[in-house]
Amino acid sequence: MRFVDYVKIKVIPGKGGDGIIAFRREKFVPKGGPSGGNGGRGGSIILKVDAQLHTLQDIRYHRIYKANRGKHGEGSLRHGKKGEDITVKVPAGTIVKDLHNGEVVADLQIDGESIVVAQGGRGGRGNAEFATPTHQAPREFEYGREGRDRELELELKVLADVGLVGFPNAGKSTLLSRVSRAKPKIADYPFTTLTPNLGIVKSGAYSSFVMADIPGLIEGAHKGKGLGIQFLKHVERCSVLLFLVDANDEDPAESYRLLFEEVKKYSPGLIQRKRMLAITKMDSFVGVPKMATFEPVELFPISSVSGEGLEDLIKALSTSISE
Numbered sequence: 001m002r003f004v005d006y007v008k009i010k011v012i013p014g015k016g017g018d019g020i021i022a023f024r025r026e027k028f029v030p031k032g033g034p035s036g037g038n039g040g041r042g043g044s045i046i047l048k049v050d051a052q053l054h055t056l057q058d059i060r061y062h063r064i065y066k067a068n069r070g071k072h073g074e075g076s077l078r079h080g081k082k083g084e085d086i087t088v089k090v091p092a093g094t095i096v097k098d099l100h101n102g103e104v105v106a107d108l109q110i111d112g113e114s115i116v117v118a119q120g121g122r123g124g125r126g127n128a129e130f131a132t133p134t135h136q137a138p139r140e141f142e143y144g145r146e147g148r149d150r151e152l153e154l155e156l157k158v159l160a161d162v163g164l165v166g167f168p169n170a171g172k173s174t175l176l177s178r179v180s181r182a183k184p185k186i187a188d189y190p191f192t193t194l195t196p197n198l199g200i201v202k203s204g205a206y207s208s209f210v211m212a213d214i215p216g217l218i219e220g221a222h223k224g225k226g227l228g229i230q231f232l233k234h235v236e237r238c239s240v241l242l243f244l245v246d247a248n249d250e251d252p253a254e255s256y257r258l259l260f261e262e263v264k265k266y267s268p269g270l271i272q273r274k275r276m277l278a279i280t281k282m283d284s285f286v287g288v289p290k291m292a293t294f295e296p297v298e299l300f301p302i303s304s305v306s307g308e309g310l311e312d313l314i315k316a317l318s319t320s321i322s323e
């Protein structure tokens with residue numbers, strides 16, 4: 001399973017501006033030539049990849065995109081202005097489908113890549129364009145064309161950037177709820193989380209990353225014990241594994257070693273990922289937890305209750321994701 005995000009949108013391109021009929025007026029020339037300008041093209045709707053985005057969340061709140069029409073032509077051969085295009089930012093990995101025929105319109109993968117999904121209507125020609133040597137005072141002109149509305153489905157396979165790994169009750173879901181808008185179930189007993197939760201963590205004005213909270217691991221997990229292990233494969237493509245150990249554990253360093261071993265036995269590749277260790281629930285712990293770990297790992301004492309250490313943690317996660 002990957003996390004799949006869907007959203008349906010409607011795109012309405014602008015109509016083209018009309019061409020017009022006009023004739024030049026000049027001093028001493030009773031009837032000048034045709035001078036009606038063309039209408040401008042209507043605005044188009046464009047989808048463009050923005051690598052800063054990780055979900056379709058923003059689009060979920062704004063589902064109809066309508067571009068303005070082109071301006072009509074004017075006299076003196078002035079053409080109407082083009083309607084402004086609307087650019088909708090989407091995350092990399094967005095697949096665009098036409099809802100009417102199910103056809104895949106685009107598979108947008110690369111930052112900056114863009115596609116016109118609804119072309120603005122063509123502007124109509126003004127009468128000047130219809131002039132020929134034998135037809136010098138044309139009265140023909142065209143109206144602007146309509147663009148074609150479309151209903152699209154955007155699909156994104158979400159790959160989490162940070163995966164939370166910890167024993168049951170370590171405070172994984174609480175951390176996610178504190179640093180994102182996700183609302184996972186939290187309770188004072190193990191195995192509260194049964195399926196993964198995802199949250200978007202804002203790490204700056206324009207940056208964010210995806211954090212995945214998975215069910216707690218238990219010893220023997222690599223042999224299939226418990227729930228958490230089957231979800232480890234979802235974090236396999238995370239850039240960072242954040243291990244969480246309760247400061248109140250008898251020996252937090254040992255808890256970390258056990259978790260490390262479980263993940264390593266499950267997947268030697270996975271444990272190669274960048275990893276960090278958060279010592280949780282620092283607000284409820286008196287003293288200094290034993291943190292001499294068996295391997296050098298970046299340590300973050302945190303509390304999701306008081307907020308202690310969270311800013312530093314997010315900064316560090318964000319930095320190592322962008323590396």
Ligand SMILES: Nc1nc2c(ncn2[C@@H]2O[C@H](COP(=O)(O)OP(=O)(O)OP(=O)(O)O)[C@@H](O)[C@H]2O)c(=O)[nH]1
Binds near residue numbers: 170186215216281282
């Ligand atoms: N005092 C204190 N309690 C916390 C903190 N973080 C979590 N807890 C409590 O610890 C308990 C377990 O928290 P959860 O977030 O559900 O733990 P989890 O790791 O998601 O647990 P599972 O889903 O069962 O794997 C809850 O009672 C939380 O209120 C913290 O920073 N300080």
Ligand SMILES: [Mg+2]
Binds near residue numbers: 174185192193
């Ligand atoms: Mg949980």
